[in-house]
Structure formats: C-alpha cells, structure tokens
Amino acid sequence: MSEKIKQHHLVSRPPIIVITGHIDHGKSTLLDYIRKTNVVDTETGGITQHLSAYEVSIPTPDKSGSGPRPQASGKITFLDTPGHEAFSGMRERGVGAADIAILIVSAEDGVKAQTIEALKTIKEAGVPFIVAINKTDKPSANVEKTKNELAEHEVYLEGYGGDVPYVPISAKTGSGVSELLDMILLVSELKELKTDPAKDGAGIIIESRLDQKRGISATLIVKDGTVKKGDFMVIDGVVSPIRIVETFLGKPIDMAHAGMPFGMAGFSKAPQVGSLFRTYKNKKEAEVSAGSFKNIAPSALRPKILGEEEVKLTKVIPLTLKADTLGTLEALEKEVVKIKTENVVFKIIKKGVGAIGETEIKLALAAKEDSIVIGFNVKCEPKAKDLAEREGVTIALFDIIYKMTEWLENEAKKRKPKVLVEETTGKAKILRCFSREKDRQVVGGRVLEGLIATGETVKILRRDFEIGKGDIIELQTQKIKTRDVGEGKEFGLLVASKVDVAEGDIIEAFRVVEK
Ligand code: GDP
Numbered sequence: 384m385s386e387k388i389k390q391h392h393l394v395s396r397p398p399i400i401v402i403t404g405h406i407d408h409g410k411s412t413l414l415d416y417i418r419k420t421n422v423v424d425t426e427t428g429g430i431t432q433h434l435s436a437y438e439v440s441i442p443t444p445d446k447s448g449s450g451p452r453p454q455a456s457g458k459i460t461f462l463d464t465p466g467h468e469a470f471s472g473m474r475e476r477g478v479g480a481a482d483i484a485i486l487i488v489s490a491e492d493g494v495k496a497q498t499i500e501a502l503k504t505i506k507e508a509g510v511p512f513i514v515a516i517n518k519t520d521k522p523s524a525n526v527e528k529t530k531n532e533l534a535e536h537e538v539y540l541e542g543y544g545g546d547v548p549y550v551p552i553s554a555k556t557g558s559g560v561s562e563l564l565d566m567i568l569l570v571s572e573l574k575e576l577k578t579d580p581a582k583d584g585a586g587i588i589i590e591s592r593l594d595q596k597r598g599i600s601a602t603l604i605v606k607d608g609t610v611k612k613g614d615f616m617v618i619d620g621v622v623s624p625i626r627i628v629e630t631f632l633g634k635p636i637d638m639a640h641a642g643m644p645f646g647m648a649g650f651s652k653a654p655q656v657g658s659l660f661r662t663y664k665n666k667k668e669a670e671v672s673a674g675s676f677k678n679i680a681p682s683a684l685r686p687k688i689l690g691e692e693e694v695k696l697t698k699v700i701p702l703t704l705k706a707d708t709l710g711t712l713e714a715l716e717k718e719v720v721k722i723k724t725e726n727v728v729f730k731i732i733k734k735g736v737g738a739i740g741e742t743e744i745k746l747a748l749a750a751k752e753d754s755i756v757i758g759f760n761v762k763c764e765p766k767a768k769d770l771a772e773r774e775g776v777t778i779a780l781f782d783i784i785y786k787m788t789e790w791l792e793n794e795a796k797k798r799k800p801k802v803l804v805e806e807t808t809g810k811a812k813i814l815r816c817f818s819r820e821k822d823r824q825v826v827g828g829r830v831l832e833g834l835i836a837t838g839e840t841v842k843i844l845r846r847d848f849e850i851g852k853g854d855i856i857e858l859q860t861q862k863i864k865t866r867d868v869g870e871g872k873e874f875g876l877l878v879a880s881k882v883d884v885a886e887g888d889i890i891e892a893f894r895v896v897e898k
Contacts (some may be wrong), residue, residue: 399437401482404622408498436604438643459567483513485563490528490529513548589603598648600647621654623649698701700728701754704733705734744767744778758778759787809830810830810891812831813828825875841855845891
C-alpha cells in the first residue's frame with residue numbers, strides 16, 4: 384500500500400537537455416534561437432539570461448488531430464554548456480546533468496571529430512539522444528550524405544534501419560526547431576521523468592562563480608524533489624543555508640522545482656562544477672550528512688597526533704582586468720570564470736577599459752598581496768609598473784585570449800593553497816550501548832589513545848570504515864559529568880548521530896589544521 388501512496392505523489396518533471404556536437408555546427412545558434420522564441424521575460428520585456436541554463440515553455444500542440452505527439456510537460460530546460468574543445472570535461476558533465484542530449488550535426492560538414500567525441504560521451508552516459516541535422520537552409524547542405532555518415536558511425540536513424548530520432552533543422556531560420564522541441568517532449572515522455580515534489584531537493588552544480596557584490600554563487604539544476612528557501616544545502620561536505628534562490632532570469636523565488644535551473648548565492652566555499660547537492664529542512668541533519676567539521680580550539684591537553692587526513696581548502700586570487708573594449712572584457716571574464724583549478728578560484732575585483740594605471744595597482748594591493756592585474760591589448764603606465772614592482776603585484780599583458788587562460792591556469796597551479804589536514808586527537812572504543820532516542824544515543828566506552836572531549840565532532844568507525852559522524856553532547860566518568868576523558872579511562876557518553884553506534888565501534892576525535 385505504501386507503494387501506492389508513493390506513486391500518488393509522483394509528478395512529471397521537465398527534461399534537462401544538453402546540445403552537443405562539433406564546433407561551428409550551430410549549438411549556440413540553436414540555443415539562441417530557442418531562447419529568443421520561447422523565453423518571455425514579462426517584467427523587463429527583454430531577456431537577460433543570468434545563468435548558463437534556461438527554461439522554456441512550449442505551447443501544447445493541438446491534440447484534436449489524428450496523430451499529435453503526446454506531451455510530457457510543456458517545459459524544457461536547456462543547459463548552455465560551452466562547446467569549446469578545451470572544455471570537453473565540462474561537456475561530459477553537461478551530459479551527466481542532462482536527461483536527453485541533442486547531437487547537432489551540420490548538413491554542410493557532416494560528421495566531424497567532435498561529433499564522434501560527443502557521441503562517445505553520450506553513449507557512455509547512457510542518455511537518449513536526438514540528432515538535429517542543422518544548416519539545412521544552406522545551398523551546400525546535404526542531409527542524405529549526413530545520414531550516411533552517421534550510419535558509418537553506428538548512428539542508425541529512424542527510417543534508416545534504426546530508432547534514433549532525428550530532425551532536420553535550420554538554427555538560423557528556425558525551420559524544424561518546433562518539431563525538434565516536440566521530439567524532445569516525446570522522448571522525455573518515454574523516459575518517464577518523475578519526481579516527488581514533497582521530497583527534499585537533489586541535483587547537480589553546473590556553474591559556479593565569484594562576484595564582488597554577491598560573493599560565491601552557482602547555477603544548479605534540480606533533478607529530484609524541491610529546493611526551498613530556508614532549507615540547508617550540502618555540497619561536497621559543506622553546508623550552506625539556502626537564502627537566495629533565483630530563476631535563470633534573476634528573479635527571486637521561494638522554491639525551485641525538479642527540472643528547473645536556478646541560481647543560488649551565499650556559499651561559503653565555491654562548489655565544484657559537476658558536484659551533487661542535496662537539501663535538508665533541518666540544519667542538524669544537513670550537518671550530520673555533511674559530516675561537517677567543527678574547528679576545535681587547539682588545547683594544551685592535546686599533544687598527541689595519531690593520524691592525518693587531508694581536507695580541501697579553496698584559495699581566492701584577486702584579479703583585475705583591463706582591456707581595450709567592453710566586448711573583449713566580457714570575453715576575458717567568461718574565460719576567467721571557466722578556469723577550474725582544484726582549490727583555487729579567481730575573483731575579479733575590478734574590470735575596465737583602458738591602460739593599467741596606479742589605481743589598479745593600489746586596489747590590487749588593498750585586496751591581497753598575491754593579486755594579479757591583467758592587461759589585454761592595453762599598455763601599463765610606467766608609474767603603475769614601478770609601483771607594482773615595488774609592492775610585488777603581478778602584472779601580465781596579453782593579446783591572445785587562450786594565452787591568458789593558459790597563463791592564469793598555470794598561476795592557479797603555482798598558488799595552490801596549503802591543505803587542511805585532519806589530525807586525530809583521540810580514539811575510543813564503544814563497549815556498551817544503552818539507549819537510543821531519535822538521533823541521540825547513550826553509550827559507554829574506553830579511551831584507547833589521546834583524549835575525548837564534550838562538544839567535539841567525532842568520526843564513527845566500524846571495521847576501519849567511517850560510517851558517519853556524531854557530536855559529543857555529554858561525557859561522564861563514574862557517573863559524574865566531565866569535560867574530557869583521557870587515555871585508558873572508561874566513560875559514559877551521550878552522542879547525537881544519524882547513525883546507530885554499536886558495540887565494538889571506534890569513535891575518533893580530530894581537529895583540522897592548515898599545513
Ligand atoms: P557552435 O560552435 O556549435 O556553437 O556554432 P555556432 O552556433 O556558433 O555557429 C557557427 C556558425 O554557423 C555561425 O556563424 C552561425 O551563424 C552559423 N550557423 C549556425 N546554424 C546555422 C544554420 O542553421 N544555417 C546557417 N546558414 N548558418 C548557421
């Protein structure tokens with residue numbers, strides 16, 4: 384019966400689509416066309432997409448005719464992932480976030496290297512795909528030849544010995560695009576994308592960025608459940624309160640439903656693109672799930688270091704960008720945002736048109752000693768150069784974008800931060816379990832090494848594997864409340880944990896230090 388009740392709550396959600404294919408085959412043009420024809424920003428009258436994903440509403444086709452296509456939902460979400468060769472990793476993740484892929488192939492050029500690469504990614508990800516044969520408006524377009532080339536690469540289209548749906552389109556004139564959208568809805572209907580809106584949210588990070596006003600923000604896609612303002616989000620072991628939720632057009636909303644892209648600000652640590660998130664109504668629950676670390680004040684009572692484990696820490700490098708035109712500046716900014724080096728992010732603190740002057744250097748100095756000032760197609764004033772040399776601010780001049788990107792990636796690698804290291808400060812064995820009420824449990828044990836203290840977060844290990852974390856609420860020795868217990872002593876313990884502590888488990892106290 385519970386199955387029935389569960390079923391009852393399931394509703395269809397919009398499909399998440401990624402467009403992939405060879406460079407210049409028309410990904411951006413198609414994304415632009417769909418955006419322009421299907422996104423209506425009623426408030427501003429213009430479309431200002433804030434995120435690298437957008438949602439469109441497709442008018443329901445007339446179902447009175449004999450063969451109209453079934454309609455899963457009138458909404459479709461498109462991921463606007465970069466199609467650049469250098470970002471194939473990102474493209475792969477794009478497919479991971481997506482439910483359906485569109486493989487775009489130009490009818491002029493046919494199957495190319497990146498078409499094959501995209502196909503491989505699609506197959507590895509196991510997502511259904513639709514072929515869009517593009518540029519059919521061009522006189523030199525050859526749809527038949529393209530189909531044959533696809534067949535040579537084992538893509539057998541419907542009507543050509545296979546079942547891969549395809550639609551001939553022109554992303555430029557828009558011909559065939561509405562058929563493509565219908566096809567997406569049809570495939571998504573077959574895929575039965577369902578969700579329970581009452582469930583907590585879960586999904587994937589598709590973009591993360593830093594800006595001066597909002598701090599760290601990200602674009603996320605909900606794949607299941609509902610993300611609600613006021614709840615708590617866990618990404619890569621970090622808990623963030625959900626305070627600001629926005630649509631892809633930047634409008635504040637209270638909740639984001641499954642299938643929706645949304646923007647969120649206020650992260651304490653830049654989430655990694657491709658990471659999964661989950662939301663929780665309750666902060667404690669989120670913290671337990673994150674296994675969040677409490678920074679334990681170093682204490683003289685804790686000289687013993689029993690073991691070490693690394694924890695990641697992100698370093699922010701302030702960056703100033705000066706360029707010859709606003710357009711270039713925008714392009715540079717996009718490149719900077721795309722740079723993903725482990726544990727390092729660039730934060731653009733100032734950008735502008737014109738030569739590098741003393742102001743930029745002073746600002747860079749105020750931000751941090753390891754600031755970088757970049758000039759693109761512009762000069763650096765001699766006074767600024769002198770000041771930078773005196774104060775140790777790095778200036779770099781470029782006239783080719785990818786050179787700047789390469790240089791910055793290299794700088795990021797060089798400046799990778801020290802890592803946070805977990806040091807075990809105490810170890811105890813659980814000898815007896817007394818009672819459990821909700822997430823609290825009373826147990827007894829003996830300290831094997833180091834020290835165990837009230838207020839600490841501990842790891843719970845079973846046969847050497849961490850099964851969860853817990854918080855020490857209260858400690859007792861000989862039935863008397865105590866702050867800490869040392870090596871060899873037996874104790875009673877009230878621990879708060881999601882996991883059930885069992886006899887024989889080991890609890891481990893630790894602190895986090897920078898190394
Ligand atoms: P991307 O690299 O896959 O994103 O390709 P773009 O969307 O940037 O397209 C590359 C070039 O092909 C641009 O100059 C587009 O204007 C052009 N293009 C894209 N689709 C079509 C189409 O359907 N017809 C024609 N004639 N040109 C197109």
